[in-house]
Amino acid sequence: xxxxxxPRDWIEWHRAYADxxxxxxxxxxxxxxxxxxxxxxxxxxxxxxxxMCSGEGRDLLEPIARLGVGDRVRGRLVELDxxxxxxxxxxxxxxxxxxxxxxxxxxxxxSAYVGAAPADLVLACGVFGNISDDDIRRTVGALPALCAExxxxxxxxxxxxxxxxPAIRRWFRAAGFRHEGFIRVPDSPSxxxxxxxxxxxxxxxxxxxxxxxxxx
Ligand SMILES: C[S@@+](CC[C@H](N)C(=O)[O-])C[C@H]1O[C@@H](n2cnc3c(N)ncnc32)[C@H](O)[C@@H]1O
Numbered sequence: 262x263x264x265x266x267x268p269r270d271w272i273e274w275h276r277a278y279a280d281x282x283x284x285x286x287x288x289x290x291x292x293x294x295x296x297x298x299x300x301x302x303x304x305x306x307x308x309x310x311x312x313m314c315s316g317e318g319r320d321l322l323e324p325i326a327r328l329g330v331g332d333r334v335r336g337r338l339v340e341l342d343x344x345x346x347x348x349x350x351x352x353x354x355x356x357x358x359x360x361x362x363x364x365x366x367x368x369x370x371x372s373a374y375v376g377a378a379p380a381d382l383v384l385a386c387g388v389f390g391n392i393s394d395d396d397i398r399r400t401v402g403a404l405p406a407l408c409a410e411x412x413x414x415x416x417x418x419x420x421x422x423x424x425x426x427p428a429i430r431r432w433f434r435a436a437g438f439r440h441e442g443f444i445r446v447p448d449s450p451s452x453x454x455x456x457x458x459x460x461x462x463x464x465x466x467x468x469x470x471x472x473x474x475x476x477x
Contacts, residue, residue, distance in 0.1 A: 269391075269476060271342050275317055284449035289320055291444050291453045292386055292415055297324040299382050299413045300334070310336035310361070311380040311407055313368040314388045318349035320415075321384060326356035335360035337377035339368035369396075369472040371403065371465055379409035379462045386453075388472070389418040394425060396472035401432040406465045408458040414438065419450040426452055436460070 277285040300308060308330075312321050315338035325334050338361065340346040346365040353361045366373055368388075383404065389397045397418075404414055414433070418426050430440055437460025444453045 269474075271316065272344055275345065278317075278319060284446055284451060287449060288386075288417060288446045288451045288453065291446060292320040292384070292417065293324045295413075295415050295442070295444075295453065295455050296321060296382065296384070297328060299415075300324060300328055300330050303381065305333065306381075307333045307335065308382060309377070309380040309409065310334055310382045310384070311374060311377055312336075312338040312384040312386075314386075314391075315340045315349055315363070315368075315384070316342075316345050316387065318352055318363070320386055322349070322352045322356055322358065322361075325358060325361075331356060331358040331360065333360075334358065336380055336382075337362050337364050337374070339364045339366060339373045341365070341367055369470060369474070371406070371469045371471065372467065374407055374465060375467075378407045378465050379412065380407060381409050381412050383407050383412060383414045385414060385416040387417060389416055389425075389429065391474045392472040393475060394428075397425070397429060398432050400471045401429065402436050403466070403469070403471050404433075405437055405458065405460050405463040408462060410458065410460075410462055412458040413441070414454075414456045414458065416454045416456070417451060418454070420445070420452055421450050426454065430454065430456075 277283040438456035442455035
């Protein structure tokens with residue numbers, strides 16, 4: 262947090278998902294399509310998933326339920342806010358996704374991922390627009406410890422000037438990822454990036470700070 266601003270109300274932020282015409286709903290549809298694509302590509306293979314700052318987990322839970330692949334998906338959603346973590350748990354229970362758990366805690370520290378990394382699909386959605394450039398770079402650099410070989414990372418970031426997305430793509434490349442896609446959300450500065458990990462998975466460092474949310 263910076264200055265004397267009130268912390269952002271993330272529950273209020275999630276209300277935009279109730280509006281079918283919101284930019285956030287359009288972004289969600291793009292992320293969900295990418296999640297579904299990854300799940301379909303994996304066929305019958307078991308899939309380990311991780312979602313950093315998952316919120317309600319709509320991007321992950323809805324495609325898994327829709328495709329009926331919950332029996333072969335395991336993993337963890339990490340969310341700090343107790344209400345949103347509770348909603349994610351409710352979504353998991355309603356869809357019968359017994360392989361998924363919600364860790365109510367700080368996704369900005371590597372210990373949040375102990376026992377759930379490496380994963381085949383990692384979501385960093387709604388994260389890179391809320392942390393410093395240095396923290397984005399550090400987090401991208403740490404993803405080889407969260408990713409299994411061949412894993413896909415789906416990330417989001419706005420393109421407001423100065424557009425950081427080209428730099429983020431470079432940082433992914435330097436960390437051992439091949440760029441797979443970059444989708445601009447129509448009529449919005451938001452975008453969705455898709456990267457494929459082509460490197461060797463690294464050990465997860467214990468309790469290393471990757472990022473902290475900053476207020477806009
Ligand atoms: C922009 S929202 C994104 C939510 C979700 N990933 C999505 O795209 O719909 C950011 C989320 O991060 C959560 N959050 C903020 N700081 C966090 C932290 N240090 N660890 C885990 N979650 C955090 C907020 O509560 C909020 O749900």
